[in-house]
Amino acid sequence: MKNLKLKLPILLVILFIILMYSKPVYAAYPTYKNDWEWNYNGAAYYYIVNLSPKFQESAKEAASNWYKTGYHTNPLYPMTRTSTQSESPIDLYKSNLGKNTYGRTDFYVLGGTKLDFGDNNYGPLKDWLYCKILINESLFNEDFGDNPTKRKILIAHEMGHAFGLAHNTSSTNLVMYTYIELNRATKITKDDSAALVQKLKF
């Protein structure tokens, strides 16, 4: 009995030390390449071509949520709207994408050639210079009505692609979960944030 009484506190201390130093395990996140220098001029911009005011507001919320997720420090990444399209690597458009697609991100190289995804479902196989985020406003409004959270998540999801994040099907709670209909995210999650930090390698 004496021995057990002594061993138990020691075991608890060892367990505590193991828990302290074990690293958190995040869901696996595939990412793809871009040649966008994230510390370019110390800022990152997006440019709105023709989104409706409500979607503009959602883009602002999505950008600021990516900048400050509350989980990781992201000093190179102010992510503000610019009024100069040429300095923006992310341009947002209202676009009719048909009956099945709420949003899409297309990638371009210098000179305006659109990159093929090839067999890659998630993003371009080559480096890219700028992208267009296309938002199917009418289909969204039809199916989700005036839902600010869903609107923000849709745009945050497409911005995630622009940052180089692919889909993550491990949980419907993730912003980068594939289908907006089933997506239950209300903000950038810890896993989404961790994937971005890993991608940008601070």
Ligand SMILES: [Zn+2]
């Ligand atoms: Zn997607």
